Amino acid sequence: MLTVQRAAYVSEAQRYREPLLPPLTETLDEVRAVLADGGIVLVARLGxxxxxxxxxxxxxxxxxxxxxxVAPDLHGLGIGSRLLRAVEAxxxxSVRRFELFTGADSENxxxxxxxxxxxxxxxxxxDTGPGLLYLEKHR
Structure with a gap:
């Protein structure tokens, strides 16, 4: 999971000229802590x-x-959409609203x-770029 995350966020780091984005600097121990914390974590597999x-x-x-x-070589195949729908489901x-954020220049x-x-x-x-957009969706 950490490998896919890092591969996916390299293009974001390049876009924003920011090599220290949290998804790229997160450690395995931090990922394990998220998994142990009771949050929802879903993965997609191809084989x-x-x-x-x-x-x-x-x-x-x-x-x-x-x-x-999503693994960079598989962008545009609907995997991100399926993951987003799956995590909402x-x-x-009791969750009546979803919230997320992304870089303001991340058009796709x-x-x-x-x-x-x-x-x-x-x-x-x-300070270092175009900022962050916060998005929401109500159920």
């Missing part, structure tokens, strides 16, 4: 190959979706989220 992953943590009726990653019915990623009903509700500026 025996792990080709994608996504996470969600529940807080105050909101499913915070993160670390959606895996959240309990923003387009994916919008296709699935997410809308931008905030933009946060950061």
């Amino acid at each position: 025996t190959r792990l080709v994608g992953a996504v996470r969600a943590r529940i807080e105050d009726g909101t499913g915070h979706v993160g670390r959606l990653a 895996a959240c309990p019915a 990623t923003v387009r994916l989220y919008r296709r699935h009903g997410y809308v931008v509700f905030a933009h946060r500026s950061i």
Whole structure:
């Protein structure tokens, strides 16, 4: 899972000229802590190959979706869409809202989220680039 995550986020690091994006610097121990913390973690496989992953943590009726990653050689095949739908479905019915964020210049990623009903509700500026877009979707 960590290998796919790192491979998927290299292009984001290049786009933003930021080699220290959290998905690239996260350690195996940190991933293990997420798995042990009771959050939702889903993976996609193609045969025996792990080709994608996504996470969600529940807080105050909101499913915070993160670390959606698909192996770069398989982009555009619908794996990200399937993972996004699956993580939403895996959240309990008490989750009435989903929230996520992405880089403001990540056009393909923003387009994916919008296709699935997410809308931008905030933009946060950061010193090193175009900032982050926060998107939400209500059930």
